[in-house]
Amino acid sequence: MTETRSSDATGLRPWSGHRAGTGGHRRIVVAMTAAGIATFAQLYSVQAVLPGLAATFDASAARVALTVSMATGGLAAFVLFWSGIADRFGRVRVMAVALALSTVLGVLAPFAPDLATLVALRAVQGAALGGLPAVAMAYLAEEIHPGHLGRAAGVYIAGNTVGGMAGRLLAGAVADLGGWRWGVAADAALGALTLVVFLAAIPRPRGFRPRRRERGGPGLARRVAASVTDPGLVALYCQGLFLMGAFVTVYNFLGFRLLGAPFGLPQAVVALLFVAYLAGTVSSAVAGRVIERVGRYPVLLASVAVMVAGVLALLPGTLAAVVPGLVVLTFGFFAAHTTASAWVGHRAAPAVRAQASALYTLGYYVGSSLFGWLGGVCYDRFGWCGVVGYVLALCAAAALSGLGLRFRREP
Numbered sequence: 497m498t499e500t501r502s503s504d505a506t507g508l509r510p511w512s513g514h515r516a517g518t519g520g521h522r523r524i525v526v527a528m529t530a531a532g533i534a535t536f537a538q539l540y541s542v543q544a545v546l547p548g549l550a551a552t553f554d555a556s557a558a559r560v561a562l563t564v565s566m567a568t569g570g571l572a573a574f575v576l577f578w579s580g581i582a583d584r585f586g587r588v589r590v591m592a593v594a595l596a597l598s599t600v601l602g603v604l605a606p607f608a609p610d611l612a613t614l615v616a617l618r619a620v621q622g623a624a625l626g627g628l629p630a631v632a633m634a635y636l637a638e639e640i641h642p643g644h645l646g647r648a649a650g651v652y653i654a655g656n657t658v659g660g661m662a663g664r665l666l667a668g669a670v671a672d673l674g675g676w677r678w679g680v681a682a683d684a685a686l687g688a689l690t691l692v693v694f695l696a697a698i699p700r701p702r703g704f705r706p707r708r709r710e711r712g713g714p715g716l717a718r719r720v721a722a723s724v725t726d727p728g729l730v731a732l733y734c735q736g737l738f739l740m741g742a743f744v745t746v747y748n749f750l751g752f753r754l755l756g757a758p759f760g761l762p763q764a765v766v767a768l769l770f771v772a773y774l775a776g777t778v779s780s781a782v783a784g785r786v787i788e789r790v791g792r793y794p795v796l797l798a799s800v801a802v803m804v805a806g807v808l809a810l811l812p813g814t815l816a817a818v819v820p821g822l823v824v825l826t827f828g829f830f831a832a833h834t835t836a837s838a839w840v841g842h843r844a845a846p847a848v849r850a851q852a853s854a855l856y857t858l859g860y861y862v863g864s865s866l867f868g869w870l871g872g873v874c875y876d877r878f879g880w881c882g883v884v885g886y887v888l889a890l891c892a893a894a895a896l897s898g899l900g901l902r903f904r905r906e907p
Contacts, residue, residue: 515641520699524639525651527697528632532655534595534690535628537663538602538621539567541683542614543747544668544767545676547755552676553611558872560611561748563618568744569865570622572858575630576720579854582627587635587850588701594627595691602684606677622861629857634850637841639701649838650784654777657830661773662686668767723852728843734897735796735836736860741867742803742890743829746810748868749875749883750822758813772822776830783831784838793901796835800895802828807887811880832894833860863890 515521542549542563549560582590601621608614632652640648663683671679724730750769754761779799787795806828809821837856844852867890874882 521640521648523697523699524636525648527694527699528636528648528652529655529658530690530693530697531591531595531628531632532652533659533662534599534687534694535625536656536659537666537683537690538598538687539571539625539663540564540660540747541602541605541663541667541680542567542618542676544664544751544770545671545679545763546748547751547763548671548676548679549611549614555611556872556876557749557752558869558876561869561872562615563611564744564748565865565869566615566619567622567625567865568861568868570619571626571629572861572865574623574626575854575857575861576851578627578630579634579850582631582634582850586701587631587638588698590627590631591635592691592695592698594624595687595694597624597627599684599687599691602687603681605684606681626857626861629860630854631850633837633841633853633856635701637849637853639699642842645838645842647781647784647788649841650781650834653780653830653834653837657773657776657780657826659690661770661777664770664773665767668770669764672762672764672767719848719851720855722848723844723855726843728901729840729852729855731897731901732836732840732843733856733859735832735894736856737863738867738890738894738897739800739803739829739832739836739863740860741863741871742807742887742894743825744864744868745871745874745883745887745890746807746822746825749871749880750810750818752875753880754818759815769819769822772819772826775823775827779827779831780834783834787835787838792835792839793898796832796839796898796901797895799828799832799835800891800898803832804828804888804891807884807891811884 546557546560546563549555549563550557553560578590578594598621601617601624605614605617605621608617633649636648636652637645663686666682666686667676667679669679670682747770751766753759754766754769755763783795783799803825806821806823806825809817809824812818837853840852840856841849871883871886874886878885
């Protein structure tokens with residue numbers, strides 16, 4: 497498989513990407529924002545209704561959290577598959593097919609008769625959703641001018657945060673009126689609407705032309721191997737692994753804490769806490785601009801430190817501490833995620849860019865599924881203080897694994 501760059505309208509200069517302010521850039525921003533909303537509204541549609549699932553199926557927090565973990569695990573398991581398909585058939589086509597399949601599965605999920613069936617449906621839906629995050633950063637790196645990539649990546653991640661927030665708020669509010677099944681169905685409807693926007697807005701790709709692998713060219717296995725030989729890329733994959741595990745753990749189990757003593761909040765009020773995702777929307781957009789001024793590593797390290805401060809603020813048993821703590825945690829996480837994911841697209845060689853992007857996504861969702869589930873075990877056994885200690889340990893692991901980036905020169 498080889499990547500080819502097309503030429504500009506004169507056919508004399510290689511394609512360098514859409515610049516900020518152009519029509520193509522604006523269409524990509526709209527399309528990828530819609531795709532991010534569709535993906536993350538559906539991927540985390542059950543997170544806001546986990547207590548309702550526990551009541552319906554008479555299950556523990558760790559068991560119902562499998563509806564989140566298996567979806568993110570399914571996504572992680574299939575990102576490399578989708579990256580290979582995208583090299584063969586094109587990025588835009590893969591993203592469209594993935595979103596369409598996941599929307600159909602999202603419609604089926606509310607009809608699950610038992611928890612095992614729901615977990616299975618969510619796993620398959622996550623596998624389908626993997627087609628978008630697997631190639632989104634590679635697509636942006638190919639279609640956006642390098643000087644504006646950090647900014648475009650920030651806007652895309654901001655769209656992800658809007659999707660995560662909107663999906664959780666919508667599901668939580670509707671579930672409070674009609675039960676969790678209606679809440680999940682509402683997110684499927686949101687996914688269908690944003691899919692239409694994506695298809696209408698996405699421009700014709702110009703930075704990548706899919707074609708068959710030439711004889712003797714690198715196959716998928718060799719491209720994946722090349723993506724793990726750069727220690728700097730491996731360090732970036734670890735950021736997604738540890739930080740996403742920390743972030744998802746908090747959002748998975750904070751609802752259980754707030755529904756019980758000493759808070760005793762109703763489900764609808766707990767769902768409103770997902771408005772904290774707006775902090776991630778802001779930090780994602782801001783991080784891309786700050787990176788252009790001070791560099792990637794300082795932004796990444798500062799973002800992890802902000803996450804730690806937010807986690808510590810979640811310890812007290814008062815809303816006056818929990819709400820700002822959640823906002824600070826969310827701000828720090830999405831700034832770190834924006835920095836690391838865009839750094840992968842920038843650092844990886846063009847021939848392995850899709851695989852490097854997919855491996856970052858793999859680490860990101862392994863962190864969500866594995867560490868998110870282990871967070872439930874901590875909550876069931878040690879309570880909220882155990883969860884906070886666990887999340888702090890994951891943040892420390894991310895900071896330590898990222899130290900190597902400081903001493904390695906970017907391409």
